[in-house]
Amino acid sequence: MKAAVVTQAGRMPVYAGFDAPVATAGYALIDVEASALSHVTRARASGSHYSSSGRFPFVAGVDGVGRREDGTRVYFFGPREPSGALAQRTLVAEGQCFAIPDTLDSVTAAAIAIPGMSSWAALTERAKFVAGETVLVNGATGASGRVAVQIAKHLGAGKVIATGRHPQTLAGLKSVGADCVIRLDQDEPSLHRALEPHFREGVDVVLDYLWGPSAQTLLTGAARLLPDGYPMRFVQIGSIGGETLALLGAVLRASAITLLGSGIGSIPFERLLHAASEVLRAAVPARFEIATRAVPLSELAVHWENDGNRSRTVFTMHP
Structure with a gap:
């Protein structure tokens, strides 16, 4: 063969x-x-x-x-x-x-399974997401992040915030469920100002596909701006923006942020497969796009x- x-x-x-x-x-x-x-x-x-x-x-x-x-x-x-x-x-x-459902073609199923599994499992297994919560997808202009926006909305997110560096793709995320989009390709003070009203209202879950500098900005901004004791769950999924970041210990001491990872090893294998199954069953009725x-x-x-x-x-x- x-x-x-x-x-x-x-x-x-x-x-x-x-x-x-x-x-x-x-x-x-x-x-x-x-x-x-x-x-x-x-x-x-x-x-x-x-x-x-x-x-x-x-x-x-x-x-x-x-x-x-x-x-x-x-x-x-x-x-x-x-x-x-x-x-x-x-x-x-x-x-x-x-x-898998007869209505879902093989190419689409193969394309959406892993990115869909990653966000579905991150939300349901790691973040213990509850319908009505606010979800921020960091790195939403990539294929996986775009699917994450759709899944967060499908699972009942009250508000979905999407960040990314590709303006045209970022703007298009509003058509698949993003309530607000924020450009990452702006200077640090401007980015903090764009994030401020959302953190002050409360962000419940961050799905991070980037790590590196943008994740550091989100974590430091959240620690400074979230209401005291607000339990934000920051779920690290991918690291195309950088393998490391420098994070002051005070960021965690001064906030109720929980850092989590999601992927092979952090979730029982059978639960990952369950997440993939749920994504593929929902793909056609929810009109997921990839x-x-x-x-x-x-x-x-x-x-x-x-x-x-x-x-x-x-x-x-x-x-």
Whole structure:
């Protein structure tokens, strides 16, 4: 079969032949239809992700959509190594795949599953979000942040605030549920002034896709402006804005801010899968939108470096 084969750490996968997996007790053989190029997929392929095993060769790809041998169309996550999602066929534990709605096409399901799972789980599992609360999405102009805005509104957020650096994309977020948008590409005093009225009213949950300087600005501003004792939950999801930040201890001592992380390792795996299931069930009736570019797996070398920030590259396995 054809697959995206990783031969060593730090080297881009190649489109090549790989032995097809065989039926194994407790596992489902899946004919893959679509698999998205996620940050996790790229990081694991490079060997830099904390969940990388370090064993080579293997097939890249952590999740996707395909059909079981009985024809049931399923979403799957975490194929058994050396199998991966970026292949014509993969092998997945029975408990790590579930049927998806007939009304949801495979490319959209593959594109929205991980970003949707990340925000749904961050809100429901980590932040213990309650309908009516105010949610701020930091880094909402990326594909994942845009989905987060939609999910927060779908789950009943009373107000959704979106931040980002791409003015046109930021303005467009109002059409998918953002009540207020704030540009991050302004000087520090102006950014603080833009955030001030929202913090003074109370922000309940921050979904942070950036970390780095913007997260530092949000945390310091919240500590100064939130009403005394206001229990804001700051959930760290992604770090494309910087891997570190310098945070004074006084920021936490002077506020009721709770810092949380959300991702593989911070949430039980079965709860992550449950979040993905909820997203895919809601995608059509809630009219979730995600910018997607579908390309054949044979064009792997051309599209592997796409950063997937504002649109999701989805590889299809069959012409």
